[in-house]
Structures are given as C-alpha cells and as structure tokens.
Amino acid sequence: GAGVSQTPSNKVTEKGKYVELRCDPISGHTALYWYRQSLGQGPEFLIYFQGTGAADDSGLPNDRFFAVRPEGSVSTLKIQRTERGDSAVYLCASSQGGGNTEAFFGQGTRLTVV
Amino acid sequence: GNSVTQMEGPVTLSEEAFLTINCTYTATGYPSLFWYVQYPGEGLQLLLKATKADDKGSNKGFEATYRKETTSFHLEKGSVQVSDSAVYFCALRGTGGYQKVTFGTGTKLQVIP
Numbered sequence: 001g002a003g004v005s006q007t008p009s010n011k012v013t014e015k016g017k018y019v020e021l022r023c024d025p026i027s028g029h030t031a032l033y034w035y036r037q038s039l040g041q042g043p044e045f046l047i048y049f050q051g052t053g054a055a056d057d058s059g060l061p062n063d064r065f066f067a068v069r070p071e072g073s074v075s076t077l078k079i080q081r082t083e084r085g086d087s088a089v090y091l092c093a094s095s096q097g098g099g100n101t102e103a104f105f106g107q108g109t110r111l112t113v114v
Numbered sequence: 115g116n117s118v119t120q121m122e123g124p125v126t127l128s129e130e131a132f133l134t135i136n137c138t139y140t141a142t143g144y145p146s147l148f149w150y151v152q153y154p155g156e157g158l159q160l161l162l163k164a165t166k167a168d169d170k171g172s173n174k175g176f177e178a179t180y181r182k183e184t185t186s187f188h189l190e191k192g193s194v195q196v197s198d199s200a201v202y203f204c205a206l207r208g209t210g211g212y213q214k215v216t217f218g219t220g221t222k223l224q225v226i227p
Binding site for chain 1: 118150156157158159160163203205214215216217218219220
C-alpha cells in the first residue's frame with residue numbers, strides 16, 4: 001500500500017485477555033517502530049526492528065508485551081493479560097533505514113481495556 | 115537521556131494570528147530535530163525537520179530554526195488558518211546510526227474564524 005497500515009483501527013478487550021495488533025509497513029522499508037500514545041501525551045517508544053530482528057526493545061514496559069517481525073515486513077505487537085493501564089493508541093512507523101531517514105506513521109490502533 | 119519539552123496547550127488563536135510554539139531539548143551531540151503534526155482523525159505526519167545547527171526547516175508556511183546555543187526549535191507561522199488546527203509534536207533523534215525518536219507531549223492548536 002501507499003502508507004503504513006495498522007489493523008484493527010479500534011480494539012476493545014476485557015481485562016486479562018490477549019490481544020494482537022498488526023502493522024503493515026511501507027513496502028521496502030527495513031526499519032519498523034512501535035510507539036504507544038496515551039491520552040494527552042506524546043508517543044513513547046516501545047521497540048525498533050531492523051529487518052527481522054528487534055534492534056532495540058528497551059521501551060517495552062514489561063514482559064506482557066512482545067513484538068515480532070518474522071519476515072522483515074509485517075509486524076505484530078502482542079499483549080498478554082491486558083490491564084486497564086494498557087489502554088492507549090499504539091502507533092507503528094516505518095522508514096527506509098535507521099539514522100536520519102524519515103519515519104512514516106500509521107493511523108494507529110486504539111486499544112481500550114475494560 | 116534525550117528529552118523534549120514543549121509548551122503546554124491548548125493554544126487558541128484567531129485566524130491570521132501569529133503562532134509560536136516553544137520547544138527545547140536535552141541531548142548529547144547534535145541531534146536531528148522535527149516537528150510532527152496530527153490532524154483530527156489522522157496519523158502523525160512529519161511537518162518539518164532540521165539536521166544541524168542553524169538549519170531552518172520550513173513547510174506549509176511553518177518554520178523552525180535549530181538553535182544549538184539555546185537548545186531550542188520553536189515552531190512559528192506568520193498567519194494561521196482554521197485548517198492548521200491540530201496537535202503539534204516536537205521531537206528529536208540522536209546522532210550515530212540508529213536512534214529512536216523522542217517526542218514532546220504535544221501542543222493542541224485551535225484556530226477560530
């Protein structure tokens with residue numbers, strides 16, 4: 001597609017459930033980032049992939065959060081045993097490389113844990 | 115670590131007013147600086163950027179100058195329009211290979227006719 005695509009756009013889940021959020025980056029982009037944006041805050045870094053490997057996962061808040069990118073394209077962010085505090089907009093971005101190449105953002109997935 | 119501080123909103127201006135949104139940063143070396151914009155119902159978009167000291171980024175009538183001496187990257191526009199209503203985020207990316215982007219908390223701008 002022309003831009004970064006994230007699905008679903010909205011997800012409501014019950015506390016304790018497992019969720020998966022999907023990101024389709026721009027074709028050919030090797031770098032992929034996940035961010036989390038809470039209400040009234042700026043995006044907070046979660047994890048960065050270069051190709052298939054997680055080059056930096058220092059932003060993942062705890063071991064309930066995990067992300068994969070098995071073929072170096074689509075990425076899935078997985079959250080186990082969801083908590084109400086996980087409610088936020090999860091943003092994905094991709095770029096042609098690291099360094100100073102521009103990152104393009106998707107519209108995000110709004111996760112609500114009830 | 116790296117951090118970005120920007121003025122709190124919301125900022126409400128009349129159409130054709132002058133806009134300044136302040137942004138200061140803390141980082142080692144010479145980071146790249148960005149302004150992103152998020153229009154209602156849309157994703158984050160890069161508005162402008164500057165990669166070295168004294169560079170001026172500009173786009174859609176917006177400007178920001180990379181000031182190393184004051185560690186600032188203030189966003190300005192001479193005459194705002196209703197269509198500029200959005201949330202604006204100042205951000206930086208550190209130097210040296212891969213570096214994640216660090217965002218400020220955002221400033222909501224509302225322009226009234």
